[in-house]
Amino acid sequence: MKLGFIGCGVISTAHLEGLQQLKNEGKKTFDLTAVCDLRQDRAEEFAAEVERRLGKRPEVYTDYRRMLEEGRLDAVSILLDHDLHHTVAEDCFAAGVHVQMQKPLAISPSFGRKMLADAKKYGKVMTLSEPSVLGADNVAMARAVREGIIGSVYMIMDYATVTLGRKYFAGTAWRHMKGRAGAGWINDHGVHRTHFFTEVNGPIKEVFSYKEIFEKELSDGETIIRPSGEDTSVTVFRFANGGLGHWMCSTAAHGEGTGGVWIYGSKGCFRPGQHAKLEDGTHIPMSEIIERYAPDIVQNPFAHSYVELWEAIADQKEPISSAGRGLEALGVVFAALESATIGQPVNVQDIILGKMHAYEDSVIEEMKSFEK
Known part of the structure; x- marks a missing residue:
């Protein structure tokens, strides 16, 4: 399955390390084919790091909506400021893409409730990357x-x-x-x-x-x-x-x-x-x-988060970090x-x-x- 990252800030490296561990251990995992950040230089730098660690350079975008249109993605990891979570998640669901959300789920509970409703409305998986309960x-x-x-x-x-x-x-x-x-x-x-x-x-x-x-x-x-x-x-x-x-x-x-x-x-x-x-x-x-x-x-909590995302999509398995x-x-x-x-x-x-x-x-x- 093809995966994209929306956001290439500090936490993205931890997620990349999780994918790398799964690859190194020969476990089934996602193909990171696209990354997006408002800053072109940061996205390019991160794409180079992805190539170094995973052996393949992902496509680089500065507009996540364009990435959703062109990337033919199965899932995305949303790695953004908290106030953007609910808006970006809905756009992903509407584009037919499953979502892994970096904690917290939302900026506040009412937006969290909306995100759960949106995932159900569009029939898409949404898991949470919460390292305190994974690994x-x-x-x-x-x-x-x-x-x-x-x-x-x-x-x-x-x-x-x-x-x-x-x-x-x-x-x-x-x-x-x-x-x-x-x-x-x-x-x-x-x-x-x-x-x-x-x-x-x-x-x-x-x-x-x-x-x-x-x-x-x-x-x-x-x-x-x-x-x-x-x-x-x-x-x-x-x-x-x-x-x-x-x-x-x-x-x-x-x-x-x-x-x-x-x-x-x-x-x-x-x-x-x-x-x-x-x-x-x-x-x-x-x-x-x-x-x-x-x-x-x-062992790695972020690697475990991608195991959970894969199993939720492929096997409809309920994740620990739902x-x-x-x-x-x-x-x-x-x-x-x-x-x-x-x-x-x-x-x-x-x-x-x-x-x-x-x-x-x-x-x-x-x-x-x-x-x-």
Whole structure:
């Protein structure tokens, strides 16, 4: 099947590495025949890298609509700013092309619901590239926890801070503007975490959160912006099965960043990517957990995302990282943002179904201001 990339920015290299791993391992995969970026020079440079890694140079475009018309593609990976996801996805579906969307699914839940409806309307597959739940490590972890390796999950703690020095995250100013990114880091980084939480321990029922913009100005040395997206959030939540969670993320740390995840159950603790430690002192390394629970899964999460896309198209197999699960993850993020906006706990389903949307309204308002 023929594949195209829409967007040749930083994340495109990770996707290319995933395709390369599948090729090197002799696994069935897509033929990357077209790439598109608004910047011709970036698209040409990326096409050269594709040729170096995969042995064939793709066609280069600067207009994705033209690529859809001329490329005879089966599927595309959409690797663009969050506010463009829903529009580009619909154009792809209408052109008869299946879609893999780089997370988050959409800039906000209402657009995520529209994308799911559009995929159904046109009869096309839409999967989500969400590396926090894909690849051998993550699949093994989720299967092990769900099958009771640490007993019933009591609580999950997840802390992530980065030290930007008042500069732009990933060198991109748009990630700090909620009209382009949907929120601050709680959306860009946060959907990784909320998708992971729900994959490991099921649906999150209720959320309470505080949010803040501590850094009022950011700069890359040439331009200065005043962020509208939050740089810090502190959230507590309750799973439908009664488990609890504490989640904090921030791009406003100074001096020293931090990061770590702990999953505590009735029989032990799981440290993702490291080990499980049981109450009787048993230490189970990640390598053993992978061998036991996910020997069939490719290691690279982005490679796994293309296995899922292929199987969804060819075999109608339900992916782990489905668009529906992506909407659920986005719903948890926006439940936290809604809670911090109104000062009350929020039911996640009220966000997913569109019953509550005070924070989302502010995102859409800023989106419209950028269009003027």
